Amino acid sequence: MxxxxxxxxxxxxxxxxxxxxxxxxxxxxxxxxxxxxxxxxxxxxxxxxxxxxxxxxxxxxxxxxxxxxxxxxxxxxxxxxxxxxxxxxxxxxxxxxxxxxxxxxxxxxxxxxxxxxxxxADMSITNVYVNVAAGIMMVEISPLINLLEKGIPTEHIAVTNNGVPVDIISAGPTYSIHDMRLYYTFTPVETENLNFEVVYNPETGTKDLAFDDVSGPIAFKGEIQYIPVIDTSNVKAVYDSEEHEIILTFDEDVQISKLSCNCAYVLNVNGTEYRLRGWNNSIQNNNQIRITVGNHVPELSGNVTITYDPLHNDDGIEDMAGAKIGKFGPIPVEIK
The missing domain is CATH 2.60.40 (Immunoglobulin-like)
Structure with missing residues (x-):
């Protein structure tokens, strides 16, 4: 051939x-x-x-x-x-x-x-999100480091709470030319007295995207966003018959950052189950997920529920700090 x-x-x-x-x-x-x-x-x-x-x-x-x-x-x-x-x-x-x-x-x-x-090309820490109970945080630095000179600086971020070093367990990055997002897991902090500080200490030889030396320390000067554990007991589901879509609505203070849900939703329609497949969901208004039901599922009516049950190939739903949401449902679907 x-x-x-x-x-x-x-x-x-x-x-x-x-x-x-x-x-x-x-x-x-x-x-x-x-x-x-x-x-x-x-x-x-x-x-x-x-x-x-x-x-x-x-x-x-x-x-x-x-x-x-x-x-x-x-x-x-x-x-x-x-x-x-x-x-x-x-x-x-x-x-x-x-x-x-x-x-x-x-x-x-x-x-x-x-x-x-x-x-x-001067670099700064632009956002920090911390889910204290889950022991997960995200540090956003913008713009990106010059990767032709040095690697992603996950090991060069210092985190303290009330002056005491936070016990970092693991780290991993995502990045584009516009920014890099460094995700950390840490031993959960069991206190309501939160005063996190985040500092980037560039290693010698680090360059920015204009090939200038990056010197430090670079401390985060904004307000750290402490993300609550997402309560899934109050999630509402509404079916939009005109668009053949389901809208999941979480509590108002929820901030969903990432969806990787190829096979994560299961519909039960009058006793018949459908696992929705494909990249058919999107975030809107930070606390809502819009899910396209798909042509293989007839227009919904009667007794309908939806369950969030991500499979092994789904990273699932994450908050702004990078904490994943566990399985929830079944949730009754309101038909409109």
Missing amino acids: ETVTALDETPPSFSVAFINDAMTKIYIYCIYEKLDLKSAPDADAFSLTDKNGNPNGKVTGVALYNVPDAGHYYVESWIELTVSEIANPDDLTVWYTAQADRLKDASGNAAKDFKLTVTS
């Missing part, structure tokens, strides 16, 4: 742009594609303005880079602009006017016109 490989005809796209502290370089990142390193545009293909379109600096040089093939990174390639005469780095937009046969990906597709807001 002959194998036909689909041609890549999609131009490269660019997602974010960062300026370095010295205001001499701007880094523009391409998430999904390697670039043709010989196709760098002329410097005058780029312009720098403020939000009103007034000039705000000059581009004097352009270089293209690809990340190594080995390793797990957040991007495939980037543009490095050499810049000067930037008057206001806090109000900066970079524009690219396409040049023929320039700024191409590895398949030869040339980039189209684009513009991006340029921001600082």
